Amino acid sequence: MKILITGSSGYVASNLISSLKYEKIDIHTVSSTKRDVSKKHFFIKKNASQKLWDNLLESNSFDCIVHLAAQVPDSSIANDKHTYFHANYENTKKIADAAFKAGVKKFIFMSSVFVHGNSSNFGPIKEDDPFDPKNFYAESKAMAEKYLIKNFFHSKMKVIIIRTPMIYGKGAGxxxxxxxxxxxxxxxxxxxxxxxNKRNFLYIENLVDFIKYIITNQVKSNTYLVADHCTxxxxxxxxxxxxxxxxxxxxxxxxxxxxxxxxxxxxxxxxxxSSLEISTKKATKELNWKPKYQTAEAIKKSLL
Known part of the structure; x- marks a missing residue:
């Protein structure tokens, strides 16, 4: 299997790459920084054109793309709508369009529970709850999700959207x-x-394990909330x-x-x-997936 991981210099991607190196997977990476995190790394500027993405994907025959590149929440640019929408919506659209044209079989998109809002006042958040983003970061992620669902959920390219709460672990900021x-x-x-209050968190190794499951198993296009089981x-x-x-x-x-x-x-x-409680029943029931680590153990591992 040949995969491409975007945002390869980021926290989630670097942990995923480290874990996948023990698998029989041909890993390629791409980022907007020139830091070479793998032997098969592409450097693409943040404002890369659709044509550039088309050429990259058409010439490499990837089986799966794990799209982790994003503009994460940053208080210094909280009101900069353009930066969030360019990074999280427009770039996702370009890459997904290029992936579909290139015949990529599976597209994994990292989203956020915050597309549903900042709190869960009426019980645990579920995948089919309405969007209610409260800032430009969440709004841009919601727009990207809507585009992927509308254009590819019923296509030959399988699209899996992963919504996460706060991610913690060794080296997280x-x-x-x-x-x-x-x-x-x-x-x-x-x-x-x-x-x-009641909140769910997500240990980085549990997230990596879930992404690996999606990469290596046959799954249908779908959206999943992923978190540690402990509230x-x-x-x-x-x-x-x-x-x-x-x-x-x-x-x-x-x-x-x-x-x-x-x-x-x-x-x-x-x-x-506030509470931010998440239901992970869908991932557990449909995929038979459970987090490898309970929160107390995960916190200890994070501090080693």
Whole structure:
């Protein structure tokens, strides 16, 4: 099998490539950086034309494309609609169109649970729940999904869309990196304010295992929510991190914290207090796939 992985210098892609090197798979990579992560690496600029993508895919006969290249959430460009839509919608459209014309059999697209919104107020989020994106990142991912579903779900090219929550693991940044930094400190934290919400997270090795399953098995075009099976509150997740460091939880309740955060920094307040519960029943039932690692074990592995 010959596959192409886009965004090969990114966190998910680099972990996937490391795992696939033990499989009998001919791995090729492409990114907009000149960092050579494999012996078969293509460099393509972010504004590459449709013709360039057509030529690349038509001349290489790939069986599968794993499209991981994306503009991830970044507070410094939160209002830059063009950057998000160019990277996450327009480039996805170009690559998918080129893949279809080139006869690629399988196209895997990495999306996000945030296409459904930032919270789950009425029970676990399911794949057929309506789109409700709250920012340009989520909106651009939703647009890309709609294009793929409309144009290719009933075509000869199988399209699998993967929606994920926050991804954590060794070397991950973002919110995970911030939690690690906080957990290492000896200071007590007011996380007992956030002990009733329900959130799902996704360990990088569980995600890689799911992508590998999709690559190596016969699957129909479909959309899947993927997450660790364990649903935790913000407080419980943070406590597991501190326990992995062999530190006491040191969590306390601060009476007015919710009020202050709600009024001073609503975004931070929602990240800490809201629920984002995900149903993974579809992947479990249809694919008979289950995460290899439970969250507590995964956190320990992440900190080795």
């Amino acid at each position: 973002g919110n995970w990196g911030a939690l690690i930094k906080l957990a290492k400190s000896p200071l007590p934290v007011p996380f007992k304010n956030f002990k009733k 935790l509150s913000t407080q419980s997740f943070f406590t597991l991190i501190r326990q992995a460091f062999s530190k006491p939880a040191r969590s306390f309740y601060f009476p007015f914290l919710n009020f202050f955060l709600r009024n001073l920094n609503k975004s931070t307040y929602l990240k800490l207090s």
